[in-house]
Amino acid sequence: MKRFFFLASLLTVLxxxxxxTKQLNGAGATFPFPLYSKWFDEYRKVKPDVTVNYxxxxxxxxxxxxxxxxxxxxxxxxxxxEEEMKKSKTPVVxxxxxxxxxxxxxxxxxxxxxxxxxxxxxxDIFLGKITKWNDPRLAIINKGVALPATDIMVAxxxxxxxxxxxxTDYLAKVSPEWKEKVGVGKSVAWPVGIAGKGNxxxxxxxxxxxxxxxxxxxIYASSNKLAVADIKNKAGEFVSATPDTVTAAAAGAxxxxxxxxxxxxTNADGKKAYPISSFTxxxxxxxxxxxxxxxxxxxxxxxxxxxxxKMASPLEYAPLPPSLVVKVKAKVGTVKVx
Amino acid sequence: xxxxxxxxxRRRRWKNRLAIFSLTALTAxxxxxxxxxxGYVIQRGYPVLSWQxxxxxxxxxxxxxxxxANALLGSIEMVALASxxxxxxxxLAGTYLSEFGxxxxxxxLRFTCDLLVSVPSIIVGLFAYTLIxxxxxxxxxxxxxxxxxxxxxxMVTRTTEEILKLVPQHLxxxxxxxxxPRWKVIxxxxxxxxxxxxxxxxxxxxxRIMGETAPLLFTAFNNRFWAxxxxxxxxxxxxxxxxxxxxxxxxxxxxxWAAALVLVLFVLILNISTRIxxxxxxxxxx
Amino acid sequence: xxxxxxxxxxxxxxxxGRKEIHLGDRFFYLSLKTFAVVIICSLVAxxxxxxxxxxxxxxxxxxxxxxxxxxxxxxxxxxxxxFIYGTVVSSVLALILAAPISIAVALFLNEVxxxxxxxxxxxxxxxxxxxxxxxxGIWGVFWLAPWMRSVVQPFLKGNFGWLPLFDGPPYxxxxxxxxxxxxxMITPTISSISREVFRTIPSTIREGALALGATxxxxxxxxxxxxxxxxxxxxxxxxxxxxxxxxxxxTMVIGNRPQISASLFAPAQTMASIIANExxxxxxxxxxxxxxxxGLSLFLVSLLINGGARLILWRSERxxxxxx
Numbered sequence: 001m002k003r004f005f006f007l008a009s010l011l012t013v014l015x016x017x018x019x020x021t022k023q024l025n026g027a028g029a030t031f032p033f034p035l036y037s038k039w040f041d042e043y044r045k046v047k048p049d050v051t052v053n054y055x056x057x058x059x060x061x062x063x064x065x066x067x068x069x070x071x072x073x074x075x076x077x078x079x080x081x082e083e084e085m086k087k088s089k090t091p092v093v094x095x096x097x098x099x100x101x102x103x104x105x106x107x108x109x110x111x112x113x114x115x116x117x118x119x120x121x122x123x124d125i126f127l128g129k130i131t132k133w134n135d136p137r138l139a140i141i142n143k144g145v146a147l148p149a150t151d152i153m154v155a156x157x158x159x160x161x162x163x164x165x166x167x168t169d170y171l172a173k174v175s176p177e178w179k180e181k182v183g184v185g186k187s188v189a190w191p192v193g194i195a196g197k198g199n200x201x202x203x204x205x206x207x208x209x210x211x212x213x214x215x216x217x218x219i220y221a222s223s224n225k226l227a228v229a230d231i232k233n234k235a236g237e238f239v240s241a242t243p244d245t246v247t248a249a250a251a252g253a254x255x256x257x258x259x260x261x262x263x264x265x266t267n268a269d270g271k272k273a274y275p276i277s278s279f280t281x282x283x284x285x286x287x288x289x290x291x292x293x294x295x296x297x298x299x300x301x302x303x304x305x306x307x308x309x310k311m312a313s314p315l316e317y318a319p320l321p322p323s324l325v326v327k328v329k330a331k332v333g334t335v336k337v338x
Numbered sequence: 339x340x341x342x343x344x345x346x347x348r349r350r351r352w353k354n355r356l357a358i359f360s361l362t363a364l365t366a367x368x369x370x371x372x373x374x375x376x377g378y379v380i381q382r383g384y385p386v387l388s389w390q391x392x393x394x395x396x397x398x399x400x401x402x403x404x405x406x407a408n409a410l411l412g413s414i415e416m417v418a419l420a421s422x423x424x425x426x427x428x429x430l431a432g433t434y435l436s437e438f439g440x441x442x443x444x445x446x447l448r449f450t451c452d453l454l455v456s457v458p459s460i461i462v463g464l465f466a467y468t469l470i471x472x473x474x475x476x477x478x479x480x481x482x483x484x485x486x487x488x489x490x491x492x493m494v495t496r497t498t499e500e501i502l503k504l505v506p507q508h509l510x511x512x513x514x515x516x517x518x519p520r521w522k523v524i525x526x527x528x529x530x531x532x533x534x535x536x537x538x539x540x541x542x543x544x545x546r547i548m549g550e551t552a553p554l555l556f557t558a559f560n561n562r563f564w565a566x567x568x569x570x571x572x573x574x575x576x577x578x579x580x581x582x583x584x585x586x587x588x589x590x591x592x593x594x595w596a597a598a599l600v601l602v603l604f605v606l607i608l609n610i611s612t613r614i615x616x617x618x619x620x621x622x623x624x
Numbered sequence: 625x626x627x628x629x630x631x632x633x634x635x636x637x638x639x640x641g642r643k644e645i646h647l648g649d650r651f652f653y654l655s656l657k658t659f660a661v662v663i664i665c666s667l668v669a670x671x672x673x674x675x676x677x678x679x680x681x682x683x684x685x686x687x688x689x690x691x692x693x694x695x696x697x698x699x700x701x702x703x704x705x706x707f708i709y710g711t712v713v714s715s716v717l718a719l720i721l722a723a724p725i726s727i728a729v730a731l732f733l734n735e736v737x738x739x740x741x742x743x744x745x746x747x748x749x750x751x752x753x754x755x756x757x758x759x760x761g762i763w764g765v766f767w768l769a770p771w772m773r774s775v776v777q778p779f780l781k782g783n784f785g786w787l788p789l790f791d792g793p794p795y796x797x798x799x800x801x802x803x804x805x806x807x808x809m810i811t812p813t814i815s816s817i818s819r820e821v822f823r824t825i826p827s828t829i830r831e832g833a834l835a836l837g838a839t840x841x842x843x844x845x846x847x848x849x850x851x852x853x854x855x856x857x858x859x860x861x862x863x864x865x866x867x868x869x870x871x872x873x874x875t876m877v878i879g880n881r882p883q884i885s886a887s888l889f890a891p892a893q894t895m896a897s898i899i900a901n902e903x904x905x906x907x908x909x910x911x912x913x914x915x916x917x918x919g920l921s922l923f924l925v926s927l928l929i930n931g932g933a934r935l936i937l938w939r940s941e942r943x944x945x946x947x948x
Contacts, residue, residue, distance in 0.1 A: 025477065025571060027559070034585060037562065038398035053571055055560040056581065058904035068472050083908060153795075158880035158897075160697075160905025183698035186905045194795055194891050195880030196765070197872075197901065198584045204765045208773075208796065223586035315399070354839035361736055364728035368815075369745070371808045372752050375763050379755070431663055434656040447660045449930065450667045455865030456926045457670070458896035460903065461919050465670050488670075491663060493862065497817060500858040504824040521652035535820040538750070542816055545754035552871060552900060576756045580872075583758055598759045605754035609747060 022295055026054040028062020028075030029162055030198070031100055031217055032280045035317050036075070039308055046302060050295050059162045060186065066092070066283055072292050073300075074283035077162020078186060079262035090287040093335055094261045095328060096279040097303050099250055099318035101241045102167050103276070105206050105226040106213040108133065110148055114240060116141045118232035119174025119267070119275065125213060126154055126171065127178060128192035133211060141232075148211075154193030155205040155214030160186035163199065166278040167215045170266040215276075218246075219316040233275040234267050245274035246318035254323060261328065277318070286335050293337030300332050379602065383595035391596060396562050396578070399587045406597050408564050412572040413601075416479055416558060417548055419568070420486035425540055428491045429529075432498025437524055439499070447495070454492035462488045463553035471557055479568035482558025486547040493546065497539025501532050537616055545605045551576040575601045671923065677916035680909065689917060695882040695893075697902070702914035704921050706882040710799070710892035712925065714878065715867040717803030717888075718810060723860055725807070726814035731844055733815075734822050746819065753812040761876035764805045769796035769877055772804075777889055791887040795879065800888040802878035806870055810863035817862065821855030822848050857937045861930060868926055871900040895922040 026036075033056040040052035057065070059076035066074035067087050079094055104117055121137055124130045130137060134147040157164045165186045172179035182188050196202040199220040206212045206226055218241050221228045230238040239245045252270025257263050267275045282303070288296055302308055309319040320328070394405030431451075435444055466485035471477055505528050513523035529536070554560075559571035560581065575597050582594035682689065685702060692703025729749065733742040773796030780790045825848055833843040849856075879891020880901070895918050906912040 023563075023570065025559070030584070033581070034399045034587065037396075038400070040562070041398045041401075051563050053559075053561050053563065055571075055577075057555050057559075060903075060905035060907065061556070064904075069475050070471050070477060081907060151793075158875060159901040160907070162905075185698045186907050187697040187902045187911075189694065189696040189698065190881075193881075194797060197761070197875045197880070199586065200584045201765065201876055203586075205797070208765075208770050217586075220586040223588065350839055350842070354841040357841035357844075358736060361728045361732045364725050365732040365745075368725045368729050368811055369748075371768075372748065374767065375752070375755065375760070375808075376748075378763050378767060379759060427659055427663070430656050431659045434660045438653060438656065443657060443660055443664070446664055449927065450664050452861055452865060452930045453923055453926050454663075454667055454670075455862055456868035456922070458869040458871050458899055458919070458922070460871060460896070460900045461670070461674070464903070465673055468673055469669075488666065495663065496858060496862055500817060500855050501820055501824075504821060504855060506826075519646040520649045521646070522648070524652070535824065538816055538820050541750060542753055542813060545750065545812075546866075549754050549756035551756060551758055576758070579756055580758045583762055595759075598756060601756065602751055602754050606747065606751045609750055 021049050021051050022292065024050065024052045024073070024292055024295055024299065025071045026052065026062075026073040026075060026282070027057050027065045027071045028054075028283070029059045029077045029280055030056035031077050031162060032075060032098060032317070034219070035098060035312060035315050038311060038315065039303060042308070042311070043299065043302060047295075047298065050299070052299060058160070060160065063283065066285070072284075072296055075281065076283060077278060077280045078165040079281060080283070088285065090285045092283050093286050093331060095282040095284065095300055095304075095332060096261050096320060096324070097282050098280055098309075098312050098320065099246045099277055100166075100280055101218045101246045101274055101277045101318070102163055102170070102215045103218050103221050103241045104213065104229040104231065105203065105216055105221045106229060107206050107210050108148065108150070108227065109210065111145060111227070113145065114227065115145070115229040116232070116238045117229045119170065122231075123171045123175030123178045125152055126156075126191070126193070127175075127181065128154075150211035153209050153212045154190075155202050155209075155212050156190050156193050156195050157199075157202060157215075158195030158197050161198075162186065162278070162280070163215065163217055164188065166264075166266060166276060169264050169278075170276045173267045222316060231275050233271075233273050234269055235271045235273070237271055239272060239274050241274050241276075243313045243316065243318040245272050246277045247321055249273040249275070249277035250279070250318075250324060251321040254321065257324070257327075259327075259331070261331070284335060288335060288337045290338045297332065297335055297337060301329065304329055304332070376602075379595055379598050382592060383597070383599035386592045386596035387599065391593075392600075395564070396573075399585070399590060404589075404593055406575065406578060406593070406600065408561060409573040409575045409578040409597065410600065410604075412479065412558070412561070412565060413548060413574040413576070415568070416483045416486060416554075416572060416574060417544065419479070419483040420490055420547060421540075421544065424487045424490040424543075425494060427487075428494025428543070429498050429536065429540075431491070432495040433502060433524060433529065435495065435499040436502035437528070448499075451492035451495045454488070455496065458552070459485075459489060459550050460552040460556075463556040466553065467556040476569075477557060477559035477571040479558055479565060479570065479572040482554050482572055482574065483568070485553035485557045486550065489550060489553065490543045490547050493543040494539055497542065498536055501535035501539060502528055504535070505532060533616055537612060541605075541609050541612065544608065548601060548605055549576055551580045555580075671920070674916050674919050674923075678913055678920050681913035681917040684910065685914075685917075689914075690921065693882060693884055695898070697907070697911050700908065700910050700914075702910075702917075704895070704918050706884050707893055707895040707898055707918055708921060708925055709884045710878070710882075711868060711894040711896070711922065712929075714799055714802045714806060714874065714892065714894060715864055717799070718806035718867045719860060719864050721803060721807035722811045722814060722863060726811045726859075726863070727818055727849075727856060729811070729815045730818035730822060731848070734819055735840075735844060735848070746816075749812050750816050753816070757809065757870060757872040760805060760809060760873035764801065764873060764877040765797075768805060769801055772796045772801050776800075781889075788886040789888050792885070792889045794889055795891065797877045797879045797891060798889050799878065799885075799892045802874050802892070802894075803888075805873050805877055806867045809870060809873060810866050813866060814856075814859045814863040817859035818852070818856055821852045821859070825851060854937065854941065857933070861933065864929070865926070868922065869896050871896045875901060895919070895925075 036054045062074035065071040134149045168184045172184045196205040199216045202214045203220045203224040206214045230240045248270050249268040252268040252273040253265040312319045391405045393407050397404035466481050470481040513527050554574050554577050560577045561571045561573040565572040579594045579597050582590040693706035773794050777794030784790050829847045833847045875897040881891040882893045899915050903915050
């Protein structure tokens with residue numbers, strides 16, 4: 001048996017190389033993985049001699065792999081911080097590719113319409129200060145909705161992730177107490193609640209526990225058919241998370257986006273803006289080697305093209321606003337290939 | 339007194355019946371979760387199985403017909419490569435422990451294996467990443483096989499030692515008394531006589547490494563396409579299952595279950611065929 | 625040609641006065657020893673790698689790292705006590721649940737069941753060692769945890785709620801659920817190895833016991849269990865090791881709160897699980913360093929427990945041997 005398998009694998013290794021293609025390897029965030037896998041499969045049709053292999057090992061893993069030189073490009077939800085930027089021999093260019101959103105999901109079968117929540121209320125729930133669903137502060141913003149007296153069970157992410165980063169970043173902006181007590185990060189010390197692993201884990205916890213509330217990426221809420229709350233944005237409107245409102249958040253933050261695109265767009269300005277939105281980035285070194293350099297630049301430019309951006313909404317990702325795409329393309333143009 | 343003896347005997351018989359009943363009951367208790375998990379996997383995975391599932395490459399979400407062909411081959415390749423080195427290494431190290439197992443090296447090795455067995459597989463992955471992936475500037479099947487090797491060897495070593503320790507000493511002494519050199523005694527008598535038991539240990543280790551995800555994430559990485567040789571990122575069943583299971587898409591979930599089913603069936607077929615090749619087991623009741 | 629030259633060299637390496645030692649023996653012994661040393665070196669390399677990443681954490685926190693249970697990546701206050709507690713309690717719980725059941729299964733399959741049922745169930749049990757732990761984890765979240773929350777935990781709380789062990793609200797996930805899932809995962813290991821151990825006991829001993837008038841259970845106790853102590857111990861050590869290092873399935877059902885609580889219903893966190901959860905996304909070097917330090921403390925705890933268990937076994941074996 002072993003001999004058979006050994007021979008089979010030997011044959012595979014020695015078989016004539018019938019795929020005369022270049023392979024690009026990328027690693028990083030799990031959030032955009034479904035879209036990237038679709039994109040890179042489509043890219044094969046555009047450029048048949050290039051295969052792009054992207055796999056999600058987490059934003060941090062992707063950054064580490066990029067810094068170690070073991071992949072051609074990285075991907076991250078949260079921009080690299082100063083410590084990480086310093087480690088790179090050549091500066092790393094952050095290319096925003098799509099937008100995503102964290103949504104607030106909850107399990108209250110009696111409540112039929114989407115709940116309305118505001119930033120300070122959410123922060124206090126996650127701080128453990130609001131413990132029951134029929135708390136007066138929830139009742140005020142949800143007039144006419146019969147809220148049950150169930151305990152609130154908070155669900156959060158056990159694994160470090162960009163999703164948590166975006167979430168804590170938003171809460172720190174709307175709640176000074178959160179900023180002081182807990183802070184912002186991919187992993188934090190949560191005051192109350194139970195953790196699930198990955199978006200699926202949190203969605204699973206919410207689904208199984210009546211009275212649970214948690215944050216997941218938009219697509220996980222819809223595919224698990226979880227109820228999603230409308231959040232009050234900076235302009236005072238209650239918005240629900242859709243690709244349009246998320247793109248509006250990017251458009252609203254356009255004025256203040258720095259030239260390296262390393263920015264947080266949570267709690268953005270704009271009437272239709274969804275407050276818990278964020279970019280996800282592809283990370284490429286600003287000086288690329290001859291070996292794969294041209295292919296990488298071509299890939300990134302294709303990702304920013306209208307053809308690719310159009311594929312985002314059906315998969316519940318938000319495309320970049322066109323005015324931003326222009327700026328990003330200009331930045332990609334500064335990447336040098338030897 | 340006769341009636342005392344009778345009562346004593348009755349108590350023994352009663353204890354016997356209770357014990358046998360408990361054994362049966364505990365086995366039933368043990369079997370239940372297994373049936374539940376298997377049922378869970380089969381129920382969700384079976385509908386997706388098809389010839390196409392085995393022979394096509396993964397497809398992006400929303401498209402029909404994704405498969406596990408490269409993952410299945412990748413898993414087989416890496417496990418085979420790891421076993422090629424791991425089974426001999428582990429068996430011989432275990433032999434060392436059982437036959438020459440008194441000195442400092444032996445005690446150290448015993449503790450080493452016990453420690454290595456309890457290392458979280460993600461640390462093994464990290465180790466392999468630092469040792470192989472970074473110098474090679476890329477993920478590869480070699481690194482994946484190395485990580486699996488590190489998990490397999492301690493298990494095989496310890497089970498080999500335990501099985502070989504059970505060989506009665508008089509068999510060895512008989513061989514030596516006949517003038518057979520010690521190494522021949524060990525290989526021809528001790529090892530050959532324990533093949534069935536050693537196979538169990540090897541199969542356990544094989545089953546474990548076929549299902550390991552974390553070490554492969556940082557070493558073999560994953561590949562949506564065929565890997566051209568061991569030098570490239572290689573897809574594997576556990577990583578595919580993990581990637582699909584944590585995604586939000588139902589059709590990917592179904593594929594994950596089907597892949598899990600394929601994995602379990604593969605190990606079962608490997609197990610059965612190895613047993614058939616090795617032959618009937620000697621000794622004991624059966 | 626070279627062999628002829630080598631002979632006198634090798635001869636001189638042998639201890640004088642024992643020239644009948646076959647060269648084959650010496651070669652065999654040395655090559656086996658080399659393999660053993662290679663494996664030991666791999667552990668040393670692994671520990672060295674971990675140490676090199678963990679050193680800054682130890683320098684920073686010192687011995688307090690082992691006595692503090694807060695874990696805050698944002699303020700960079702790290703302590704591993706809660707994880708040690710979580711790992712030890714959940715693994716020991718898993719072993720307490722799994723060992724008797726695995727041994728019972730092994731005895732049942734070998735001695736009590738009909739031959740074909742025994743073989744069939746045996747294959748099934750070994751096959752279950754192959755189920756990836758992510759599958760166990762998902763089954764745990766979607767089947768076991770709800771069942772625990774709605775059936776088992778209320779039952780325990782209703783009848784034994786006065787014990788601090790069963791204090792607190794039934795979440796479904798927590799220490800008990802993690803212990804149960806780990807017990808299920810290590811049962812194939814312990815039971816398969818135990819079966820092999822039982823199988824090697826010659827039928828003469830079995831028949832002898834029965835001939836002396838023992839009941840089946842007494843025969844099993846006398847002939848099989850007593851003489852298999854070392855083998856069963858080895859099997860349990862392997863199982864415990866697996867439980868210590870188990871990540872994926874545990875992290876999905878343990879609740880992932882770094883806290884120490886007397887209740888089995890409370891969420892907890894293990895060392896393997898925190899490393900797997902946070903290492904890939906660790907944002908600062910100190911965070912990574914602390915996680916590697918947790919890895920080293922896992923080694924330490926494992927060493928202590930293995931060492932202690934071996935000591936107990938050695939003592940009981942000595943007593944047993946002096947009896948025989």
